[in-house]
Amino acid sequence: MPESTEPADGGMLEPVRIPDPQLEGIEASVRRLMEQSAQQARQLDHLSSAPGPDRSPFAEFGMPGFGGRPPAAPPEPRPILELAGEEREDELDALSDWVDDFLLPVYGSEVTTAAPWCLQWQEHDDVVAWLHALWLAYQQHKEPDAGLAGMFVWHRDFLTHAIAAIRAPGGPLSACMTSPDRPAHRLLPGPPPSARTETASAAQPAGSAELDESAS
Numbered sequence: 385m386p387e388s389t390e391p392a393d394g395g396m397l398e399p400v401r402i403p404d405p406q407l408e409g410i411e412a413s414v415r416r417l418m419e420q421s422a423q424q425a426r427q428l429d430h431l432s433s434a435p436g437p438d439r440s441p442f443a444e445f446g447m448p449g450f451g452g453r454p455p456a457a458p459p460e461p462r463p464i465l466e467l468a469g470e471e472r473e474d475e476l477d478a479l480s481d482w483v484d485d486f487l488l489p490v491y492g493s494e495v496t497t498a499a500p501w502c503l504q505w506q507e508h509d510d511v512v513a514w515l516h517a518l519w520l521a522y523q524q525h526k527e528p529d530a531g532l533a534g535m536f537v538w539h540r541d542f543l544t545h546a547i548a549a550i551r552a553p554g555g556p557l558s559a560c561m562t563s564p565d566r567p568a569h570r571l572l573p574g575p576p577p578s579a580r581t582e583t584a585s586a587a588q589p590a591g592s593a594e595l596d597e598s599a600s
Contacts, residue, residue, distance in 0.1 A: 464516040491547065493551075495562065500551060500562045507569070514546050514550050517546070
């Protein structure tokens with residue numbers, strides 16, 4: 385028991401004397417509180433940083449995440465000519481909107497024999513491939529992480545080269561519209577198969593060709 389704290393004859397209170405065993409217990413409690421405070425500070429510092437994709441922000445406290453597994457990353461863009469069916473049609477619709485609403489009004493020069501165009505450009509696979517690649521590059525270079533020079537790089541390295549290839553006088557649209565008053569559309573035939581392909585086909589035995597046809 386602590387000693388009495390009643391005033392002495394002089395009216396002054398005597399200091400409270402705590403026994404050594406009880407003092408040690410108080411010191412241990414203070415140390416535990418300080419350790420808990422330091423641990424909580426470390427946990428708060430950890431939570432202030434962005435958690436990894438596979439780590440719950442509540443893992444430090446032994447708690448599971450509320451949202452289950454993190455959402456899957458969006459699929460990587462693929463060249464449009466590798467797509468098929470509805471997936472390709474959806475991508476072509478989105479590309480057409482970008483070309484009609486942004487690319488042509490801003491960068492579409494007058495249609496002439498030196499700069500042909502086609503109102504049915506979606507039927508030219510090579511033009512579709514060029515424009516789709518240009519669109520993907522545009523989406524990448526307009527993002528903040530592309531930096532302040534991102535759009536300049538897109539103009540210099542992508543836009544100028546793609547438009548020159550698509551609308552060249554002898555390019556893929558040269559048999560199409562060369563005057564706004566005379567719309568036209570014609571797919572230019574590509575080169576014939578290589579000599580190696582023709583030689584391989586001619587060297588194939590007749591029996592094997594029949595087997596291939598029956599298997600198909």
